[in-house]
Amino acid sequence: MLFRQLEYLVALSRERHFARAAQACHVSQPALSEAIRKLEDELDVPLVLRGRRYEGLTPEGERIVVWAQRLLADRDALKSEVGALRTGLSGRIRIGAVPTASGAVALLTAPFCLAHPLVTVEVAADLRSEDVLRQLRNFEIDAGVTYLHKGLADHFQAVPLYEERYVLLTGTADALPQRTSATWEEASRLPLCLLTGTMQGRQVLDEVFAEVGVRPSPRVETDSVASLFAHVRTGRWASIVPHTWLHVFGVPHGMRAVPMAEPARSVPVGLVTVVREPESVTARALREVAGRTDVAAALDRLPGDSVPQ
Incomplete structure (x- = not known):
């Protein structure tokens, strides 16, 4: 064989x-x-x-x-282990991320590549949360950045990174331009562009809307957070986006971003790897970087005076 x-x-x-x-x-x-x-x-x-x-x-x-899949993953892990013993960590690490968290992945890849200059990084940034876990189980990726929940199986281990919060993104000419926060009930009445219903990032929003007794009717749905920004830029739509993406884009000209309130909601996001022995040296190295990187603090350092902190 x-x-x-x-x-x-x-x-x-x-x-x-x-x-x-x-x-x-x-x-x-x-x-x-x-x-x-x-x-x-x-x-x-x-x-x-x-x-x-x-x-x-x-x-x-x-x-x-x-x-x-298991044998091939063990072969690759063995090669990485031998390479690390000989010349330092080298090869490739594959990271999968849910779209809402993909803007935060660079906060890990930058220090990781600095610490391990011989390793190349491949990021798949449009995965659903269940796809991240499935690909981890199938050894198709080495690590994932996704939502953390109590039902995470025992054969996964996670490093919490930050709490995802939500902001209402509108044009400056919107009816709520001077507000310092927005309620979920108010947002439900706006012409919304949201993520598709199959994505966990959207399901989180739907749960909060249901909690306050309203049901939004978005006219546009997409699987891309960048596309949400693009639609709001036209002046026809509003959206609810993770605060992490303000770290990437800031608040673009002609837009406003205010925190969602009543209720304020956050969801934990973390780096997930598979429990295996011996462990992949690249996955372990990335987890070590995640453990000493204050991702949450970096995401709170948002550009622009009008950005919510």
């Missing part, structure tokens, strides 16, 4: 298409198919449901993929 065969099987499981899996692995489709056939012969079980096109993995294939 070769690691290459396991890589092909994992790629096929992820891409769900022979041609795309082959492209992802930089080989021809016949080469990938033949390698997986040889793996089936060696294991003496069918791994792939074959027809005119890819139809999925067999139950045995689904179980083998789990083992393959």
Whole structure:
């Protein structure tokens, strides 16, 4: 059994298409198919449901993929460990983040890259919270920045980073230009642009709206926080955005940002990694950086006098 065969099987499981899996692995489709056939012969079980096109993995294939992901992750961790012993930490670390937290990821990657100049960082910043945990379990990413909750499974460990708060973002010509805060009931009456309902960042907002007995009817929904800012800039919409993004954009010209009140609500966000032994040296190094970086304080240092603190 070769690691290459396991890589092909994992790629096929992820891409769900022979041609795309082959492209992802930089080989021809016949080469990938033949390698997986040889793996089936060696294991003496069918791994792939074959027809005119890819139809999925067999139950045995689904179980083998789990083992393959674990073996490949252990191989990569071993290489990183040996490299760190020889020349210092090197290689690549993959970080997944929910969109609302992606603006804060740079507060970790900057000191991490400074401490480990031979490591490159890959950030996937448009994941749903459940996707972050799934990709961590499947060893598709090394660390995630996402919402923390009491139901976080025992095989994850988390470093709290900050409490996500919310601000109402409007144009300066809006009906509430002079207010120093806004209530959720007031916000529900505005022409809102919000995140899509499948995203946990939006679900948090919906829970608060329901708590005060109102239900917003956003005319525009998007999966991008940057898109929320772009829509508010047109002067037609208002939005409720995480305060972390004011650290990225400030309060753009022609807009105002005021804290949401009655109730004031915050949600914990943290760095999440998988509990494993031996642990990935890159994931451990990132967690150490997170532990000594005051992300919350950095996010409170927002530009502009009109930005809420």
